[in-house]
Amino acid sequence: MKVTTTASTSGAVPANAVPASSSRASRIAPHSHIKGLGLSAEGFAQASAAGFVGQEVAREACGVVVDLIKTRKFSGRALLLAGAPGTGKTALALAIAHELGAKVPFCPMVGSEVYSAEVKKTEVLAEAFRRAIGLRIKETKEVYEGEVTELTPAEAENPLSGYGKTISHVVIGLKTVKGTKQLRLDPSIYEAIMKEKITVGDVVYIEHGSGAVKRVGRSDAYASSYDLESETYVPLPKGDVHKRKELVQDVTLGDLDAANARPQGGQDIMSVMGSLVRAGRTEVTEKLRREVNKVVAGYVAQGVAEVVPGVVFIDEVHMLDVECFTFLNSLLESPMAPTVVLATNRGRARVRGTEDVVAPHGVPVDLLDRCLIVKTVPYSRDEVGQVLKLRATVEGLQLGEGVLERLSAEGEKGSLRYALQLLAPASILASLQGRAEILEEDISEMNELFLDARTSAARIPLDGGFDGGL
Numbered sequence: 001m002k003v004t005t006t007a008s009t010s011g012a013v014p015a016n017a018v019p020a021s022s023s024r025a026s027r028i029a030p031h032s033h034i035k036g037l038g039l040s041a042e043g044f045a046q047a048s049a050a051g052f053v054g055q056e057v058a059r060e061a062c063g064v065v066v067d068l069i070k071t072r073k074f075s076g077r078a079l080l081l082a083g084a085p086g087t088g089k090t091a092l093a094l095a096i097a098h099e100l101g102a103k104v105p106f107c108p109m110v111g112s113e114v115y116s117a118e119v120k121k122t123e124v125l126a127e128a129f130r131r132a133i134g135l136r137i138k139e140t141k142e143v144y145e146g147e148v149t150e151l152t153p154a155e156a157e158n159p160l161s162g163y164g165k166t167i168s169h170v171v172i173g174l175k176t177v178k179g180t181k182q183l184r185l186d187p188s189i190y191e192a193i194m195k196e197k198i199t200v201g202d203v204v205y206i207e208h209g210s211g212a213v214k215r216v217g218r219s220d221a222y223a224s225s226y227d228l229e230s231e232t233y234v235p236l237p238k239g240d241v242h243k244r245k246e247l248v249q250d251v252t253l254g255d256l257d258a259a260n261a262r263p264q265g266g267q268d269i270m271s272v273m274g275s276l277v278r279a280g281r282t283e284v285t286e287k288l289r290r291e292v293n294k295v296v297a298g299y300v301a302q303g304v305a306e307v308v309p310g311v312v313f314i315d316e317v318h319m320l321d322v323e324c325f326t327f328l329n330s331l332l333e334s335p336m337a338p339t340v341v342l343a344t345n346r347g348r349a350r351v352r353g354t355e356d357v358v359a360p361h362g363v364p365v366d367l368l369d370r371c372l373i374v375k376t377v378p379y380s381r382d383e384v385g386q387v388l389k390l391r392a393t394v395e396g397l398q399l400g401e402g403v404l405e406r407l408s409a410e411g412e413k414g415s416l417r418y419a420l421q422l423l424a425p426a427s428i429l430a431s432l433q434g435r436a437e438i439l440e441e442d443i444s445e446m447n448e449l450f451l452d453a454r455t456s457a458a459r460i461p462l463d464g465g466f467d468g469g470l
């Protein structure tokens with residue numbers, strides 16, 4: 001028994017890989033306390049939930065948008081989040097991403113990203129839009145599925161060098177309700193097994209043909225009695241070990257474009273879609289996109305694939321210029337458009353790229369006209385306090401008596417962000433003094449060392465520089 005692995009190195013997205021563009025790493029530390037919009041089942045904002053405090057109207061509005069996106073009624077439209085700095089616009093957008101779940105593509109970018117020396121501005125926008133259109137592909141494939149009962153790599157002398165050994169093949173035992181089977185697999189599959197961190201007792205499936213390995217979960221025979229665990233337990237698969245199974249993969253049009261720009265061989269849908277254009281192309285062109293669209297449309301018509309419109313989030317949208325804005329208008333009107341969420345902290349501002357066109361939020365009126373606008377409002381002292389408390393928990397800091405009140409007051413006077421930013425340095429000061437707890441005196445000292453934006457601005461006269469002003 002041997003599973004062939006001829007196509008396991010196809011240039012298309014491997015079947016078991018999470019497409020890079022739709023996976024969302026939570027690397028944005030300042031927002032790591034935000035877990036969602038914190039709405040009730042009826043869509044009302046709870047005063048403090050899912051890491052979100054206050055800002056009820058904006059949260060409820062975003063909740064409506066999330067519902068519309070989920071029911072696919074908002075694609076090709078735009079939402080604009082407008083408000084003063086530090087009022088939670090970026091946080092709201094990330095909460096929308098959380099609410100949509102991992103299956104709906106969410107493609108965040110910052111307005112200034114379009115200014116690249118190598119890529120055209122419009123190209124950057126077009127690519128972001130492609131990355132925000134998901135495609136769910138259903139395929140029936142021949143697979144081996146079961147609970148791993150045995151996993152033995154067989155070693156052999158390395159013929160190329162005298163040292164070390166290589167793996168000649170790997171023996172894997174799979175068990176289902178109906179029976180067991182032992183497979184002798186190619187060493188390249190062993191690498192995939194190692195990558196998925198598969199051990200005895202896991203339920204896995206291995207695709208016949210591509211040799212892709214996917215871990216489904218841990219067999220529930222191994223379920224432990226812990227209440228809190230990150231592991232997902234799955235029942236022992238039914239049927240034979242070797243069977244036909246319907247597999248679902250999520251990719252984005254951006255992934256398909258990229259895969260086609262670097263085509264390689266293979267037979268399954270992903271590889272065929274990944275080899276429309278053979279020449280060693282490295283750039284995604286409009287022609288290539290049209291070809292991808294055509295094939296995708298074909299699969300959609302056959303019922304093999306389903307389009308999942310996602311979200312493009314453009315933070316600091318006032319950084320775009322007129323050319324980008326007109327292009328954005330046309331993108332919004334294209335038949336395969338995702339939902340667009342924009343954010344800005346500007347009031348009336350000059351539109352970039354024009355001499356004297358002043359528009360609300362620095363966004364031309366024709367784009368504004370296509371937007372639903374949601375306003376974020378400044379926080380009260382009490383709300384600042386609650387956010388601070390959340391952050392202190394996330395950062396693992398202990399606050400002494402009166403610290404929260406003091407910081408809340410600072411936050412009200414300066415900004416929420418200033419108060420949040422004082423937390424970390426204050427904790428360093430405390431630990432220098434050998435304390436685990438932050439005390440009020442640390443905050444006072446911080447205030448001597450650092451200025452909030454408003455105080456700092458007030459110290460420097462409008463016409464003076466640093467030399468003359470202070």
Ligand SMILES: Nc1ncnc2c1ncn2[C@@H]1O[C@H](COP(=O)(O)OP(=O)(O)OP(=O)(O)O)[C@@H](O)[C@H]1O
Binds near residue numbers: 030031055089092
């Ligand atoms: N309502 C809230 N509940 C909890 N945390 C919040 C809330 N609003 C803002 N924050 C936190 O405050 C900080 C500043 O907010 P955020 O970065 O979202 O502001 P912004 O509106 O995007 O500002 P800017 O216009 O400067 O980009 C972040 O760490 C964010 O997670």
Ligand SMILES: [Mg+2]
Binds near residue numbers: 089090091315343
């Ligand atoms: Mg922001």
